[in-house]
Amino acid sequence: MEKIRVRFAPSPTGALHIGGVRTALYNYLLAKKLGGTFILRIEDTDQMRYVPGAEDYIIEALAWCGLTPDEGPGFGGDHGPYRQSERKALYQKFAQQLVDTGHAYYAFDTPEELDAKRQSEKEKGNHTFKYDSKVRHEMRNSESLDATAVKTLLDNNTPYTIRLKVPINEVVTVHDQIRGAVSFQSNELDDKILMKADGMPTYHLANIVDDHHMEITHVIRGEEWLPSTAHHILLYQAFGWEGTMPQFAHLPLILKPHGNGKLSKRDGAKLGIPVFPLSWKGATPEDSFEGFREFGFDPNAVINFLAFLGWNPGTEQEMFSKEELVAAFSIENIGKAGARFDFDKAKWFNQQYIIATPNEELAAILQPMARAKGYDKDMAFLTTFAGLMKERVLFYTDFLETAYYFFEPVKAYDQKTARKKWKSERRPFFEALCTKLEGVANWVGPDIKEAIVSHMEEGGLKFGDVLPIVRVGVCGTMKGPDIFETMQLLGKQEVVQRLHLAFDALEAIAQAK
RNA sequence: GGCCCGUUCGUCUAGGGGUUAGGACGCAGGAUUUUCAUUCCUGAAACACGGGUUCGAUUCCCGUACGGGCUGCCA
Numbered sequence: 001m002e003k004i005r006v007r008f009a010p011s012p013t014g015a016l017h018i019g020g021v022r023t024a025l026y027n028y029l030l031a032k033k034l035g036g037t038f039i040l041r042i043e044d045t046d047q048m049r050y051v052p053g054a055e056d057y058i059i060e061a062l063a064w065c066g067l068t069p070d071e072g073p074g075f076g077g078d079h080g081p082y083r084q085s086e087r088k089a090l091y092q093k094f095a096q097q098l099v100d101t102g103h104a105y106y107a108f109d110t111p112e113e114l115d116a117k118r119q120s121e122k123e124k125g126n127h128t129f130k131y132d133s134k135v136r137h138e139m140r141n142s143e144s145l146d147a148t149a150v151k152t153l154l155d156n157n158t159p160y161t162i163r164l165k166v167p168i169n170e171v172v173t174v175h176d177q178i179r180g181a182v183s184f185q186s187n188e189l190d191d192k193i194l195m196k197a198d199g200m201p202t203y204h205l206a207n208i209v210d211d212h213h214m215e216i217t218h219v220i221r222g223e224e225w226l227p228s229t230a231h232h233i234l235l236y237q238a239f240g241w242e243g244t245m246p247q248f249a250h251l252p253l254i255l256k257p258h259g260n261g262k263l264s265k266r267d268g269a270k271l272g273i274p275v276f277p278l279s280w281k282g283a284t285p286e287d288s289f290e291g292f293r294e295f296g297f298d299p300n301a302v303i304n305f306l307a308f309l310g311w312n313p314g315t316e317q318e319m320f321s322k323e324e325l326v327a328a329f330s331i332e333n334i335g336k337a338g339a340r341f342d343f344d345k346a347k348w349f350n351q352q353y354i355i356a357t358p359n360e361e362l363a364a365i366l367q368p369m370a371r372a373k374g375y376d377k378d379m380a381f382l383t384t385f386a387g388l389m390k391e392r393v394l395f396y397t398d399f400l401e402t403a404y405y406f407f408e409p410v411k412a413y414d415q416k417t418a419r420k421k422w423k424s425e426r427r428p429f430f431e432a433l434c435t436k437l438e439g440v441a442n443w444v445g446p447d448i449k450e451a452i453v454s455h456m457e458e459g460g461l462k463f464g465d466v467l468p469i470v471r472v473g474v475c476g477t478m479k480g481p482d483i484f485e486t487m488q489l490l491g492k493q494e495v496v497q498r499l500h501l502a503f504d505a506l507e508a509i510a511q512a513k
Numbered sequence: 514g515g516c517c518c519g520u521u522c523g524u525c526u527a528g529g530g531g532u533u534a535g536g537a538c539g540c541a542g543g544a545u546u547u548u549c550a551u552u553c554c555u556g557a558a559a560c561a562c563g564g565g566u567u568c569g570a571u572u573c574c575c576g577u578a579c580g581g582g583c584u585g586c587c588a
Contacts, residue, residue, distance in 0.1 A: 183517095479550075
């Protein structure tokens with residue numbers, strides 16, 4: 001059997017949406033599972049919407065997710081170039097071929113004329129104007145005009161588009177791998193523009209020409225493309241390429257967490273959740289977004305989460321490494337209905353990944369983040385720290401934010417604990433505790449605990465009287481890892497120093513009430 | 514409006530003519546942990562509706578409703 005070839009073909013019009021990442025993922029997964037080739041193709045045929053930097057973003061986002069293309073711009077491959085703007089001549093040649101064989105025609109209607117037509121039809125109460133087989137003879141094109149008129153227009157360099165001449169009274173059937181047979185009446189199909197007046201092809205033409213020349217075997221893309229697939233099949237037929245036409249699989253869309261419609265970039269800003277893999281700095285603040293990476297997500301968790309938005313393995317396993325996803329993936333297990341973006345589930349996946357990651361790896365991830373914050377701690381410290389904290393964080397960023405007190409002095413003390421637990425008359429007891437701690441020869445958790453417990457018993461106090469003060473004194477908060485382990489990591493000098501400082505602060509809070 | 518796709522707990526979903534309709538997230542309660550979290554246990558929670566077909570439909574068919582997509586010289 002021939003090796004499969006799939007492509008991910010984004011348009012560089014801005015940041016790559018998380019839905020696009022999922023499309024890339026499914027393509028990648030299928031390619032890897034079948035030992036095929038995963039191709040990246042940049043569909044930059046719209047000069048108006050082109051955004052500089054978007055292509056770099058796409059490549060960096062795929063790299064972060066571990067979805068490295070086998071072929072693509074900058075990745076090599078012998079089916080290039082992989083940017084559509086660099087394949088213009090090819091599209092022009094094939095568009096011309098279609099005109100010559102009677103499958104397409106020149107259309108001289110200007111955008112203004114078309115707008116006016118749409119407007120007048122609307123005012124007449126008709127349905128939306130459609131440029132199709134029923135009206136093309138009323139328009140200005142090489143179907144309605146005689147040959148000499150057309151030649152004159154062409155000789156005078158009149159701007160024109162090339163439109164697909166959709167045949168009449170045919171049924172076009174898409175055999176979708178996910179949805180089965182989907183049929184369209186050709187009479188319902190409009191004469192899609194194939195070549196724009198600026199000499200660039202539209203998606204439809206470029207897509208078919210490229211998929212054919214790049215020998216694509218499976219087209220896996222969003223459901224929004226299902227309606228135009230009928231046109232695509234017509235194009236394959238017009239070119240005589242039906243024999244090598246790829247298989248189609250149209251993916252269900254990713255929907256908003258709440259309310260109607262598909263997930264949009266606005267939802268990210270509105271709900272304070274990431275909808276892009278990486279942060280994106282657009283021209284305006286409204287066009288700038290925080291990404292999953294900057295939010296503190298592990299890319300493998302994002303991949304795992306995304307894989308389950310529209311697909312499932314058919315078993316009850318939920319945690320999948322990329323390799324396991326490759327092994328388990330199949331088009332048959334892709335769902336048909338749109339899936340809501342569930343950020344709580346994404347958080348859960350990330351938490352599970354962090355817990356499952358070895359402490360040393362966590363430390364390596366944390367080190368650059370710590371340095372950026374000016375925290376200068378070695379790998380041994382960070383490794384122990386990671387082990388202490390990993391079961392109580394959701395994101396990588398949480399490590400250094402909620403547990404900042406491992407790196408710098410306590411900024412604030414928990415008011416409630418201070419008021420409830422601090423007793424002025426016990427100050428001598430706690431001062432003595434510090435002295436006792438200074439005497440601990442082997443500064444390790446169990447010995448620290450023993451020192452505190454024995455001092456507590458001598459003073460006739462209970463755990464509830466002593467530990468909250470120690471914890472808040474050292475950490476400022478009642479939340480955190482085992483206090484004795486924490487004290488060990490922080491070191492004797494630091495702990496004793498913090499405790500002395502804390503007694504004053506706690507006293508002040510208690511007095512203030 | 515037209516065309517196309519879809520519909521199982523709040524969410525992601527498994528299942529499939531006869532099941533106590535399964536799992537996960539989230540939620541509630543409990544155990545462990547003298548903090549928080551983790552972990553474990555328990556619980557509430559679903560087959561959109563109406564007709565068929567059938568001995569029997571959540572499962573098959575048809576409608577309806579609802580949701581989604583497309584309807585650009587965007588992709």
